[in-house]
Amino acid sequence: MASHGARGRSGGRPTLEEVAARAGVGRGTVSRVINGSPRVSDATRAAVEAAVAELGYVPNTAARALAANRTDAIALVVPEPETRFFAEPYFSDMLRGVGAELSDTEMQLLLIFAGNDRERRRLAQYLAAHRVDGVLLVSVHADDPLPDLLAQLEIPAVISGPRSEHEALPSVDSDNYGGGRSAVEHLIARGCSHIATITGRLDVYGAQRRVDGYRDALRDAGRAVDETLILPGDFTEEGGRRAMTELLARRPRLDAVFAESDVMAAGARQVLREAGRRIPDDVALVGYDDSAIARHMDPPLTSVRQPIEEMGRAMTDLLLEEIADRRPASSRDPERRRLVLPTELVRRDSS
Amino acid sequence: MASHGARGRSGGRPTLEEVAARAGVGRGTVSRVINGSPRVSDATRAAVEAAVAELGYVPNTAARALAANRTDAIALVVPEPETRFFAEPYFSDMLRGVGAELSDTEMQLLLIFAGNDRERRRLAQYLAAHRVDGVLLVSVHADDPLPDLLAQLEIPAVISGPRSEHEALPSVDSDNYGGGRSAVEHLIARGCSHIATITGRLDVYGAQRRVDGYRDALRDAGRAVDETLILPGDFTEEGGRRAMTELLARRPRLDAVFAESDVMAAGARQVLREAGRRIPDDVALVGYDDSAIARHMDPPLTSVRQPIEEMGRAMTDLLLEEIADRRPASSRDPERRRLVLPTELVRRDSS
DNA sequence: AGGTAGTGTGGGAGCGCTCCCATGAGTGAT
């Protein structure tokens, strides 16, 4: 006697078994049809599909997850407080890309914030329980332990913005080197002769690469790189102000600044304006990110655009692949696992 | 012989059975400890907890879901395109409230957009598969079929902003009536004598209630309600402009406007300014929502604040209750199932 | 004709848990 019989019986959702009975086939066959296996004859497939439709059968995800040891869900992990998530268009663009790529998939997307210790502990628990098949990691700092946790748990993951040249995880990045380079080449072409740069936090790999691009662009144009024109910033507006102030003191005659984020460019602009320098006539200014700030600045800011939505799509693709052929990540072609997408210089009136 | 033995065996995650063996107790007992049942002796509980810690045991969610017929997840369904979700602080506040209330729970929150047909079909499929234990519904229009689908599927749900006075679902709302009333009472107290209102879309129940509050405030102050001072808007800036233009034409001498959303107030402000009316000296202006727009308007806008975050918390509470005592919703005390939270008039310089 | 592949199908076993029944030990009243 079925002690639980009353629960599932009649009235509950139909099961595979019931569909099988209706279609006059075995349980295994229905499963094959549901999962799109090619090893089913056309006639049988049609019969099963009819039964599925008549009964309104919908697979039980929990049972499937238990039996197949997968969850059909991936997580987008945001190691930032919610406020930043809503404030920065970066995340919404990324989310749009991921969502688009997932939309013709059975995969479910979870959004998980890990902005504080409590949330991080929760996330760790969550991952330990293997409640997702894979993880999309955005905006990770160099010293974040999350990627290592993922590796240890053997959960497929893709990171946007590798932590270093030797990033172990598959990654998708925009061409920070090329972005920095194109900004400077543009300033050179414009006729600027004293080009400074305000860098991002140099513990962020991408920020380093932008500086590399700056250096190489100058060198390739036959100019000497003057290290005193390279000022460390921290991606903040205040940092931009500080660096610009210092720069103006060091080099009153400079005629171009490449700020490696729009926010820092905004800070620099304030200082330039207070110093009575006109943009772009006295000093040309170029930013990075092509954010809303850039478009609304006065004058509108030339900026390097990163294809964020496309990065989201690419990350998702990569992750789905990783999940599909679930073998030790290290045994696969490393080249396929590092994508770098091109950036684009958007010219506006500030240069 | 276990044909699958190789998969789960040694190296995989520990199971309940393994914890039981380690602690020297039965499977049932471990399950009781894990789930916090009181029917376990202290000594046994301690032994089990030790074993759990040593083995690093984490329950398998899929197995639990299958056996217990629940998912430990709820969904926040947003029947809007993503863009609006990010643009309007309403959602981020709501999300914060829900998240806070869930944070000391095992419940997982899913964010689901249903802004277009495709997404809606996906959602329907998702709900049919009972992949969540309950649903939080925000920003639902009067003719949305979603609530009925939920009812039919017998999925517990709570709606923010009931669709009518007779809303079948449990609901949480802010006191739209009281909000409208307090805005108008404020304008009366200020000495205004010709008070107009620009309403929201009247197929939204809350918008109607604000108008009711407007009417009653005037009536209770012993004033006649002049229907020509009630202009229909649609919550948009353009709608606010149109209504204000019409209003100015109808009643050149009006000295106060209650716009039932900040966005419409912004539209009205433009028209007033173009007409050379000073705010608040010539015309006092009050908005609704207390959004960022209100704070940044010139002059800063007096506005009715809704406790959105708190509404999120309340909805979550209600939903968790619904899920906990899962009986036909109709058999429960209806009073507990409709919450109305107070609004607050935030006075600024526009009135 | 016999053998060998291949192809479609049925169904057993098992995934890791919860639910519940049965059991045995302990407690206090008769």
Place this chain on the structure above:
DNA sequence: ATCACTCATGGGAGCGCTCCCACACTACCT
């Protein structure tokens, strides 16, 4: 000492699926 309860505990059955082995049955080669 006996009975009636209560309380902690063990473990069987079952949740609905996937995986895979075994079994027809066909088609093609010697």
